[in-house]
Amino acid sequence: MRHSFISQKSNALLLIIDLQAGLEPVINDFGLAVNQTEKLIKAAKALDIPYLFTEQNPTKLGKSSEQLLPFITGTNCYHKIHFSACLEVQFNNLLAGSNRKQIVVTGTESHVCVLQTCLDLIANGYQVFVVEDAIASRNEKHKELAIKQLLAAGAIISCTESVIFQWLEKAGTDQFRALLQLIK
Numbered sequence: 001m002r003h004s005f006i007s008q009k010s011n012a013l014l015l016i017i018d019l020q021a022g023l024e025p026v027i028n029d030f031g032l033a034v035n036q037t038e039k040l041i042k043a044a045k046a047l048d049i050p051y052l053f054t055e056q057n058p059t060k061l062g063k064s065s066e067q068l069l070p071f072i073t074g075t076n077c078y079h080k081i082h083f084s085a086c087l088e089v090q091f092n093n094l095l096a097g098s099n100r101k102q103i104v105v106t107g108t109e110s111h112v113c114v115l116q117t118c119l120d121l122i123a124n125g126y127q128v129f130v131v132e133d134a135i136a137s138r139n140e141k142h143k144e145l146a147i148k149q150l151l152a153a154g155a156i157i158s159c160t161e162s163v164i165f166q167w168l169e170k171a172g173t174d175q176f177r178a179l180l181q182l183i184k
Contacts, residue, residue: 005156007129009167013100014044014051017085017107017114022062027108028143029136034065036134036160037106039182041071043164046179050098053077054085056113083113086120095126102127104163106134111142119153128155131163 002008016037024030044051053064053072058079064072078091085091095103103126107114114135118128130150137143147157158166161183168176 018056033136084116104129110135110137111146115146
């Protein structure tokens with residue numbers, strides 16, 4: 001039995017919320033959030049963990065960051081208009097269809113779409129892991145407040161490296177050697 005604060009690859013889904021090119025100029029640490037998210041996506045791909053993108057009103061805010069576009073397929077990107085992705089019926093159907101209960105979250109803005117989506121995920125029975133070094137806001141104080149709210153609501157706050165090592169579970173495997181390059 002593993003502790004419930006450990007993200008397990010057999011039960012995890014990576015959710016990338018609104019890391020869109022149109023937000024890049026105004027978001028503090030946008031580049032860091034994108035870089036860390038890319039590491040998580042590469043780990044998820046190597047470990048057969050599903051991942052899903054959301055894009056908030058892409059006609060106004062643009063597509064996801066160019067760095068992340070190669071990871072978007074025709075079926076893993078959901079366009080939304082609500083701040084909480086959970087207010088979108090089709091998004092909820094995608095999540096339910098994954099049969100994953102641990103949602104590992106990255107994205108922007110920490111205090112708006114990330115916060116509202118995570119709170120609704122928790123309300124709907126999902127276990128939420130917020131990757132602190134892969135979320136961002138325009139204002140660092142807003143990110144800090146969002147993290148405090150998420151902690152109080154029951155989210156697990158983690159970091160990219162912790163999540164990857166949790167998914168790997170052990171050293172000495174081919175997957176470990178391949179993914180070790182992501183965190184060096």
